[in-house]
Amino acid sequence: MRHEAPDNDTVSGPNGAPDNAFPALDGVRHRFLDLPGLRMHVAEAGHGEPVVLLHGFPQHWWEWRGVIQGLAARYRVICPDLRGAGWTDAPPTGYTRDQLLADVVALLDALELDRVCLVAHDWGALLGYELCLSAPDRVRKYVSLAVPHPFVRFDPRLLLAIARHGWFEPVIAAPVLGPRLLGRGRQRLAHHLLRDVTTDRNTWSDEDVELFVGRLREPARADAASALYRRFIMPEAARILTGAYGRSRLRTPTRALVGAEDPIVRPEFLGGFVEHTDDFGIEFVDGASHFVVDERPDAVLEHVLEFFASS
Secondary structure, eight states: OOOOOOTTOEEOOTTSSOOOSSOOOTTOEEEEEEETTEEEEEEEEOOSSEEEEEOOTTOOGGGGTTTHHHHHTTSEEEEEOOTTSTTSOOOSSOOSHHHHHHHHHHHHHHTTOSOEEEEEETHHHHHHHHHHHHOGGGEEEEEEESSOOTTOOOOHHHHHHHHHHOTHHHHHHSTTHHHHHHHSTTOHHHHHHHHTSSSOGGGSOHHHHHHHHGGGGSHHHHHHHHHHIIIIIHHHHHHHHTTTTTTOOBOSOEEEEEETTOSSSOGGGOOOOGGGBSSEEEEEETTOSSOHHHHOHHHHHHHHHHHHHOO
């Protein structure tokens, strides 16, 4: 299924040379970039001001299928597969906060992008906040999807919500066990993460589910997923909950979109940002839970276009 393209060459999508490595979406171009220690796959569409989209777990660039074309009518849309995901390399190391952030900065540098607009979901959204905090000159505006902002105050009810609805996180993070459950047999855990964490199981076509969980059948990608939870997602959640960002300030204009049906990221847990941000707002999307852009691509597209176009 993997397409071995020459370094930095553009790989044609459905309207170009015959290539069946990637799912078909009109107007999307594919290429690989050689970053320091990582060969990254990038899907692109449109022209104009660059907008970078960072996916979550267990997804890759195809997560953005419902909004790419709408964004591409006005912007140059750039959808990388992050380390270990999709068609990007899955090396055994590098799933730490510093290295994952370095991957994103290296992507911007390789594409010669001084400043971008950013949209990110799930663990990609955690990286998005890190980028805005550490390199605010690189992001003009940021839209975060379905994660708490870094300034939430400790609340035991949030811990209870995570324990009840995020029970799978330590399971995935467990060496040997996590990769086995994600990538082998019927992949029930991987299917659960998609089918059972939405307001409507029909959000996903069988083809969409296979595009996401199928990549995890590669042992290196299942190992990468476990390392990602163990080295980044769970430690980052702990950092947020213990107030590690208490002395930080988010200067990038930012909007957080949260599914109104999300059982973890609830309104009562999302205070604490006023004294740490220059321009921050939260919007709740009806008819969506965690996978906001899959469940309500129309609402996400509307919010993003309006926010990026505003002064």
